[in-house]
Amino acid sequence: MPLKIGQFLPEPGLLLLLLLAFLGGSVLTHGAASSPDITHQPTSAAHSEKGAGHNVTKKPFPVLSLDYPHIQTPFEISLWVLLASLMKLGFHLVPRLSNIVPESCLLITVGLLVGGLIELAGETVPPVLDSQLFFLCLLPPIILDAGYFLPIRPFMENLGTILMFAVVGTLWNSFFVGGLLYAVCQIQQGDEAGLSQLDLLSCLLFGSIISAVDPVAVLAVFEEIHINELLHIIVFGESLLNDAVTVVLYHLFEEFAGAGTVTVMDAFLGIISFLVVALGGVLVGAIYGILAAFTSRFTSHTRVIEPLFVFVYSYMAYLSSEMFHLSGIMALISCGAVMRPYVEANISHKSHTTIKYFLKMWSSVSETLIFIFLGVSTVGGKHDWNWTFVSVTVILCLVARVIGVVGLTFFINKFRIVKLTTKDQFIIAYGGLRGAIAFSLGFLLKVEHFPKREMFLTAIITVVFFTVFVQGMTIKPLVELLAVKKKQEARRTINEEIHTQFLDHLLTGIEDICGHYGHHHWKDKLNRFNKKYVKKCLIAGERSKEPQLIAFYHKMEMKQAIELVESGGGVKLPSAMPSTVSMQNIQPKKPPPAKPAERALPQLSKGREEEIRKILRGNLQRTRQRMRSYNRHTLVADPYEDGFGDFLLKKQKIIQLEKKLKDMDNYLTVPAAPPDSPTMCRSRLASDPQAYSMKPDSDSVPTIQVDLASPQSPDSVNMMDEFARGARGGANAQQDEEGAGLMMKPPAAAAGEADRSRDQQKLMRCLSDPGPSADEDEDEPFLP
């Protein structure tokens, strides 16, 4: 027990320390903001006097001076970002807390504290959640992250449901809340707060602001509860797509709040405007997405700036659509979703990792900042608390959401194959969180048109707090209580992939037989179109023809191989034990070889050995020389990646070899390890001397052939041929029947070539990241 407390104590202490440090910093900077004027005045006075007559004593040269306004804005921004990140760090140090309370709540609390402290220090709280800042800087990273990693398949499958909830649900919510609020206000005649002065349009505007489910809040809360994919995508998709509705309603009511009335014509125009906003946003996003995909086709020589294209094109899509008052969120989503498959096929693995981590980093920081600012702005803003208004708003929001969800589900279930149960409906209704978007939209309201702006803001903040705190905190236990299906964490297996594709084909056929133009039919058509035309334009080189299953298989193999190397395991895989049943291309059992398996290395003549050594030395030197020059653009070669392709082929060889040897009933003795290729030396961990404990015997020499991927040096090619000949001549005839033998099967040479070139391309993509400094072929490190 004492030990536990001792461990526990430092963490809140650390938190507090961080908080105080930050606050000290921020208060000081605010204080310091006023002082530079003083320092400036004497210097300017000195200058003017100097100009006047040189009869003034020269001030001593200021060795150290404080010049805060010079760096004020970036400094404050960095300070806020630092606070946000430190807070995030701090929460995860206290595991118990982060289990009970979702991060968003904690962050809002921190914001409240910071705002409170700033107020106590006597400074005016800066209006940090400035709408400009929010919509242009804080929101796009989160949405881009969501859009780029959107699981397309479940999204498309449930698109009808999502659209229903987003469009019809939001409309229903707005009108219900706005209308009833107006009614309630009218009842309050003679109220000193002047509630009855609220006209219908203002109420409807307020309703439309408050009824939109917020993607940031939903993401923040749903991330932690790991709910099943269907519910997650429905609520999340709804929060993304309702942006179009919100934009239209907001602008519509805002425009006419001045005018006072809305005619039928305006309503009709509103509907048209909605279609334009939504489809326009999607179109703008798609155009930028295609541009980005096309650009990425040509980036094979400048891999270092690849991620930049993704970010810049997406941001431009967002800004362009905001320029036309189209839905920026939908533009971002469609840009990310459209560009992703093509960009990922074109860029290197390192760029892919970069994009992933940058997006996650920015969206994480943005989210943290948004919640903190929400807290700060709550303290700082002027408030007009009105019990009736606020409480009625909260209640109406809840009621409207529940009724909306239940009603819509009843209607939707008629068209769904997998129906939404009551539990699902409850989670969908409960997951309708409001967040910072509502607050920012409210902030944008002008006081001249909306005299009750402060009251609106107070009510919005209350609803946001209520949903984030109450609903956010209780949703996790409720999910447990209701035993809602959780997300399945396990990785997708290749079996699933094969069978899923198989069933897709099957269903497409069945739909064709039935004459039913269903889901699969259109998906199939889209896939064909994609394969035939689009992929050819947007994907560079050989990858355009690679079927999805193969890409998936390679991804899996890579992941497994990298894991294996990282864990220091040998080439031998525990699950790869071949069974005693021999391979499918059954060939009659070969008689056991004359020579036992120990006869590992083929007998090479002295002369040949010398040749080999010379080649090795020569290539080794070249590699070393290249690495010596430092270049900012060089991405350091990753030892794991270097040895990787080598490793894959080794593994395949091993499997084949094991099978073969099992047939031979020979005990597999581990021969003396031949001298390691430098590749292997580099990829070996220092602590693991026997990383490759089991070397394939006769195949260890041909393994070097892996460098066939880099055809630049004729030496290597010759070497291969030599070995092939030597091995084939020297050892058993069984060498010829190796199934996956890329080089050894003479009759399959043609197929081998094609395979080799494909592998070569893959490997080149893998390794082509040592940036522009590679004036020679990029596959140098591969050479032993």
Next chain:
Amino acid sequence: MGSSSSRINSIPDAQQLMQETGFSAAHIVRLHERFESLDTERRGELSQETVNFASFVRILAHFRPAERSRGSRGGAQQELANCTSRKLQFAFQLYDQDRDGKISREELLQVLRAMLGIQVTEEQLQSIVERAIQEADLDGDDAISFDEFKKSLAKVNVDHKMSTGFLR
């Protein structure tokens, strides 16, 4: 309703089919119309394999969306053609052409070859098949039995994947 009831009577074995497969009368009528439009030569059967209307309906019955009915559980559920295990069995049979109850390497290879066709080399197909069997084969007989097949599809929502709305 009068016309459709006379139509349903004109279809042979309609009542029996309805009971077997759980289709409603309207469905049977629709399927019959479809069958007749496919059967251009009016032979009463499709393609060379003499698929008559009854087997046509029986096969398509597998693709009806399974109802999540609370009432009939257990025994009654098993007989319905569109329950999950029957769907899986149907898919399994498509793989397992020699009907030995297992998907061997060759059968899996054939299916993959048909799906991926000319774009892939033989070696790649072999490695994929190798890996697939490694993953799924739990009893080490180097083939995938029906149980292993079911287990590997445990995470896939088979009801959803193997249903088409037309046959609701």
